[in-house]
Amino acid sequence: MSIATSSPKFPAHIVKLDNRLTVIHQYIPATPVVVVDVWVRAGARQEPDRWSGMAHFLEHMIFKGTEKLGPGIFDQIIENRGGIANAATSHDYAHFFITTAAKYIEEIVPALAELLLRASIPESEFAREREVVLEEIRQSQDSPDDLGFQALMENVYQLHPYGRSVMGTEALLREREVNEMRCFHRYHYQPENMAVVVVGGVEQTQVIELVSTAFEQFLPKCSDCPQVEIEGEALITKVRRQEIHLPRLEQGCLTMAWIGPGVEELDDAYGLDLLSVLLAEGRSSRLVRELREDLALVQGIGSNFSLQQDSSLFTISAMLEPKDIPEVEARIGDRLDELLTLEISEVELARCKRLLCNDYAFSTESPGQLAGLYGYYFTIANPELAITYPKKIAAFQPKQLLNLAAKYLSPNRYAATVLIPS
Template identity: 45%
Template structure:
């Protein structure tokens, strides 16, 4: 599959599925001297069986422990010796690995990273040492009010859906992992057909295709080693559709409150379930609504709750597209005494935005803000590779192929009535989750 446009512009990328199943998204930027690469893998919390919670994140750590050909820490040394940078992250739908290096080092660096991703040896001694590192990360997270606040919200909003799980897993489950468990998980998910590679920078398309094809063809994860979902404990649910059949649902108004001993100000988040990746247009419309409500000093909630009433120290809103339904959220830092009036005020604003047309001035400001934020967020090759890789993993190939125009045109197309319809569809003042974290009494 190749998605291209007849007259190619600077904002149009090439999307190709190579013969061994890996997806390549390439954006040529000859004006820079670097290559930014971001490799996204369908291996996150949503793909873990319950007895392996936290495995995807733990495996992310172990990938850097090398292969039979690459020693632990060698890849980091290799990158740093060239003046490059590298990083990795795990979430619900993915794990991804990225690097930025001089363009002339692109092929060699990609070969090293691909070798680690496909042929990780997961040595026993390194496994035990890194388990202690990950357990300490879990303990630190449990002491972080912002992490706790987020996790409480996800559990309340998603219930039995995989998004409710902590990406880190739990110390009890993690303590039961063996290197063989991880090798099984690795063989089943770290395969070219589950990978999307974004390449941005001064690398011609022919060089990118040749390098990706060569780097990812020598995989030891052949079909004989692939474990079935049943063998991994995933029942009969396929990797590709896991979670899709059980759409999360919020019934009525659900409130949960937790305490933290060293908290000075409370955290409060109200959230609604939005669309998934299959409805990109609705997702962009909700991004616009989040700007109208709580982005910038002139937005409705900032103006009323912070500037006029002084009930909150800060307030913001966001929506992020995901494989399964994402959360439209409004979050505030505030004193506990204002929790109830702030909730009531936000609910009133949600009701108003559903029943009264948004003004032209507000819509124009929101569109301008969103388009500008989008442009600023993709200024560097690293940022653009991140965007293209993530949306490519989700299957948003039209957006990737013409990223600037598709996004800008979609945002610009919304009318007041469109946004009102979206608010009615997704944002009910009587159907949401409220999660709060307050100082211990």
């Protein structure tokens, strides 16, 4: 094995095993807890269109066990030791994480490796669990928030897989067969696509020896898994508007969205984080102060920047009376116009930097948060970039943010999704 060259400021050790599996470890002697978080570059963006929902469905089926660990046995192992296990799937990744007492790590890691590397995906459980996933889809279709968000994603991403729901559709999932999932699993759950992140009260030598042994034997890679050619999503060139009338909706909702950079332009992405705070985080932000505090045109308004591997998403969302939507949308456009012409003050920029750097500090307090941060950056870029965020944020100057606003946040080119109570 070889140890990758790391920045001396990076608090974790990155080890690349001979089979190309990445191990990220940080020893925190003061805690008796350890988090084991396995990240896989096998999210929904890796699915062929006809296999939409496969990655999320596989997350469910992973827990159905192996020939060695039958259904429910893994849960017993974790729960009997007071641990907590869970998993999540996004467009860019899937990850499986356990929090437990450090003294149980020798029992936990082999069980998790067995589950991830040798999932049997039994046919009887496949049919049963599919109904569970289908019920999740039905529940999301009853949620105005979920319906609105998915409609927005389809409006924004008309070429890229980010426009598809991570859960897929009922029609496509009913067509799936167990051998297709086994193929997807054996193709993507391979060492070069995975990082085992261990943070807590366990020393490095023990972690490396344990992970090296437990994650040694992978299943043969599937040779005929359909490959995905991902098309880049161009910036929006006009206003794309959709209006959706929904029952059980108590008030209107306006969401405006812009396509941002992916990880290849990470500095731009960090700048958009600052612009998001400047526009609509906290009472003194521009949109909150004007539209909620001064004019009372909205019940609430916020902005969000979501970093994704290929192209990110910048949104401004407001809860309001439907009659006020045109005026609010116009005023948001005016504030974006101002970003192109009026320089941001040092005081205002300092507030934004302070909020983001504080949020970052608060998000790195626990072993679970650190493991999630390192694993997330592994899947989309490079784990060492995880610690560069505060320094990058602190270095931004007002002129840089004006340039980014002109590049990405046009008041004349965005996607708008409007939800109206029916």
